[in-house]
Amino acid sequence: MATTYEKIATTTLGSASSTITFSSIAGTYTDLRLVCVYTTANFGIYTTLRFNSDSGSNYSDTYLIGDGSTASSARDTGATFIGFGAYPNGISSGQFNLVETDIFSYAGSTYKTCLIGSSLDKNGSGDVQRLVGLWRNTAAITSITIQTNGGTMSVGSTATLYGIKAA
Amino acid sequence: MLNTVLGSLSSGVAVSTSSYESIASATGTGSSGTITFSSIPSGYASLQIRCNILASASNEFVSLQLNSNTGSNYTRHSLQGIGTSAVADGAANSSSINLDGNYWGPQSTYATVTIIDILDYASTTKFKTVRIFNGQDNNSNRGQVGLCSGVYRSTTAISTVTINISGGINYTTDSQFALYGIKG
Secondary structure (H helix, E strand, O other), X not given: OOOOEEEEEEEEOOOOEOEEEEOOOOOOOOEEEEEEEEEOOOOOEOEXXXXXXXXXXXXXXXXXXXXXXXXEEEEEEEEOOEEOOOOOOOEOXXXXXXEEEEEOOOOOOOOEEEEEEEEEEOOOOEEEEEEEEEEOOXXXXXXXXXXXXXXXXXXXXXXXXXXXXXX | OHHHHHHOOOEOEOOOHHXXXXXXXXXXXXXXXXXXXXXXXXXXXXXXXXXXXXXXXXOOXXXXXXXXXXXXXXXXEEEEEOOOOEEEEEEEEXXXXXXXXXXXXXXXXXXXXXXXXXXXXXXXXXXXXXXXXXXXXXXXXXXXXXXXXEEEOOOOOOOOEEEEEOOOXXXXXXXXXXXXXXXX
């Protein structure tokens, strides 16, 4: 039987970096799934998502956050990225952020929509988040970049990209 | 440490990629608002349905029915973020499980994306529990993301899943639906 859920690539940082990029993604799957775990030595670091190296104002997102006391929601329109991990509150040294993303019909000819789950706990604060992101472009996604808002992800931070193939 | 954390992650999709199998898929026809997966085998621990939904018109809703049951045997709860606030909603004794949290329905240009997990679907002793992660965004005032839970109050093993859109509108040909089985 053909493999349905397949690892495409894993990146584990050997030195601190502000970006992790997966490029030359084949169009042979139905959906993509990206799982990332990172920490930082900096203060207030969140991460963002861009496709095909597009830095234009072609992204938007809507998110739901529970922060331990309140559930709230906000959105970004005409943005230059999709909020990805710990967005917008950030993590700091000694804190970890787990992020899972599903990118639907990434090789199709419609705008691209993704679902993101971000989890972080700071032993007294933190949040759990669900986010929907939109990239207003009909091109197939061949490159995904995770980028911080300024500082770096630490050594050992890792991201794995999977492909999911429907029958 | 980080690799250990990654290895323990689980959110609907099993970490072991070999335990996740494609059962069937469907594409919208442009002339129907119904997608049905039937004759689903019972050899998995749970089912997952991944949807990328575009509709011929807006302001309608997408819902789930199991085993073609149209009785008042479904219950659901929803927590959604709509860009300005978090809203919760629920319904009992419904004839289906709404996938949108009863807020925005699908649109024609901006996809509604949804992951449906049906746990222990082949049990003959338990009611069937469903969890849903859904979202859509239109770069304006119409976005939502959230979670829904639902129960189908039947102990019959699930062999058919139907995803309907209301209002007599249709799924466009860019709509994609895929059914997967996850082994225990």
